[in-house]
Amino acid sequence: MSRTRVLVLNSGSSSVKYQLLDMRGSDRLAMGLVERIGEETSRLRHTPTGGLSREWSGSVPDHDAALKAVAAELAKDGLGLDSPELAAIGHRVVHGGKHFTEPTVVDDAVLAEIERLIPVAPLHNPANLTGIRTAQALRPDLPQVAVFDTAFHTTMPESAARYAIDVETADAHRVRRYGFHGTSHAYVSRETARLLGRAPEDVNVIVLHLGNGASASAVRGGRCVDTSMGLTPLEGLVMGTRSGDMDPAVIFHLMRVGGMSADEIDTLLNKRSGLIGLCGDNDMREIRRRVDAGDERARLAFDIYIHRLKKYIGAYYAVLGRVDAVAFTAGVGENAAPVREAAVAGLEGLGLVVDAGLNAVRADRARLISPADARVAVAVVPTDEEMEIATQTYALVEKER
Numbered sequence: 313m314s315r316t317r318v319l320v321l322n323s324g325s326s327s328v329k330y331q332l333l334d335m336r337g338s339d340r341l342a343m344g345l346v347e348r349i350g351e352e353t354s355r356l357r358h359t360p361t362g363g364l365s366r367e368w369s370g371s372v373p374d375h376d377a378a379l380k381a382v383a384a385e386l387a388k389d390g391l392g393l394d395s396p397e398l399a400a401i402g403h404r405v406v407h408g409g410k411h412f413t414e415p416t417v418v419d420d421a422v423l424a425e426i427e428r429l430i431p432v433a434p435l436h437n438p439a440n441l442t443g444i445r446t447a448q449a450l451r452p453d454l455p456q457v458a459v460f461d462t463a464f465h466t467t468m469p470e471s472a473a474r475y476a477i478d479v480e481t482a483d484a485h486r487v488r489r490y491g492f493h494g495t496s497h498a499y500v501s502r503e504t505a506r507l508l509g510r511a512p513e514d515v516n517v518i519v520l521h522l523g524n525g526a527s528a529s530a531v532r533g534g535r536c537v538d539t540s541m542g543l544t545p546l547e548g549l550v551m552g553t554r555s556g557d558m559d560p561a562v563i564f565h566l567m568r569v570g571g572m573s574a575d576e577i578d579t580l581l582n583k584r585s586g587l588i589g590l591c592g593d594n595d596m597r598e599i600r601r602r603v604d605a606g607d608e609r610a611r612l613a614f615d616i617y618i619h620r621l622k623k624y625i626g627a628y629y630a631v632l633g634r635v636d637a638v639a640f641t642a643g644v645g646e647n648a649a650p651v652r653e654a655a656v657a658g659l660e661g662l663g664l665v666v667d668a669g670l671n672a673v674r675a676d677r678a679r680l681i682s683p684a685d686a687r688v689a690v691a692v693v694p695t696d697e698e699m700e701i702a703t704q705t706y707a708l709v710e711k712e713r
């Protein structure tokens with residue numbers, strides 16, 4: 313029997329998202345989510361492709377129980393994790409530091425390195441590690457592959473990756489710009505080249521990943537040369553709940569004058585800033601509804617969001633020198649036509665124009681929204697991080713087989 317299936321796991325501190333894919337035809341067989349792991353009532357939602365979703369509430373005390381519950385649901389569809397068709401398990405790992413530039417088969421040394429990176433990713437890497445260890449216990453015979461959010465950005469030159477602070481201090485604490493959402497930026501930049509009918513090596517793309525978290529990247533010939541997130545996902549664009557760029561002295565000011573602690577400011581900037589801090593909502597649908605109803609605070613939040621986005625388009629235009637395409641992706645980028653229109657408005661001088669009719673079309677496929685004769689293509693390219701993790705995982709285990 314051919315081993316062509318890959319299980320993709322995205323383990324958070326209290327959740328596990330999963331997809332089972334068959335790489336023969338890049339088919340999604342099933343997907344689902346376990347939420348509120350460790351809380352009184354946990355929830356599982358499982359959707360087999362072509363079938364009805366099943367929901368289940370009950371006690372899921374830890375990740376081990378979560379993965380067993382996932383395995384039980386998959387088994388009901390004849391897709392059990394004991395199947396000889398399963399080739400590997402691919403894990404999303406948020407922080408791979410400087411060290412991990414590619415997807416990597418997990419062994420003890422890899423686990424130790426992911427653990428060593430916990431101080432720079434205290435929320436994510438511990439959960440990712442738990443997910444890997446749990447999957448190892450379930451199928452010790454299978455390769456477990458770590459696919460890092462930071463890997464695509466390791467091609468950034470030092471001029472983009474270093475903060476302009478004392479070099480010894482920075483290096484002692486591994487302070488540098490790592491970037492995140494790399495799996496999405498890699499997938500979307502490649503799909504954009506495909507949409508243009510060109511090889512990724514020949515195309516320069518600005519990718520705007522606008523979800524609840526948001527980041528921009530400048531991709532030259534398939535390689536990332538700059539990205540907006542930094543040591544942590546806090547830097548860069550205005551996000552759903554994160555501030556993005558800010559004078560770092562705001563932090564000292566809030567400590568010295570506002571009497572706030574480091575933890576309080578951390579929570580303020582990561583959870584109570586961005587769109588939610590500015591207007592009380594972080595869902596772009598609701599913000600647009602309020603803007604259309606004449607709400608001033610929602611308008612200001614929208615304008616600040618767009619202003620920052622435009623600054624990054626301009627900055628990455630300058631970094632790349634020549635731009636072939638600007639690609640919008642993730643929840644906001646794929647769905648919010650007013651965001652795309654406003655972000656590009658006034659940039660005709662850079663060759664950037666959006667066709668109002670094309671921009672208004674709703675679709676799930678990659679598409680151009682710029683006029684046919686535009687100098688720079690503007691595209692909407694749905695991201696698929698799970699497919700990218702599965703593709704990278706499968707390519708690696710095939711190579712090593």
Ligand code: ADP
Nearest residue numbers: 522523524525594595596597642643644647648
């Ligand atoms: P995450 O960063 O959580 O993976 P997603 O990429 O799923 O986020 O994006 C979620 C966000 O996408 C929501 O918070 C919402 O602002 C936005 N969004 C989703 N659907 C729409 C829509 N139809 N119109 C405008 N914004 C949308």
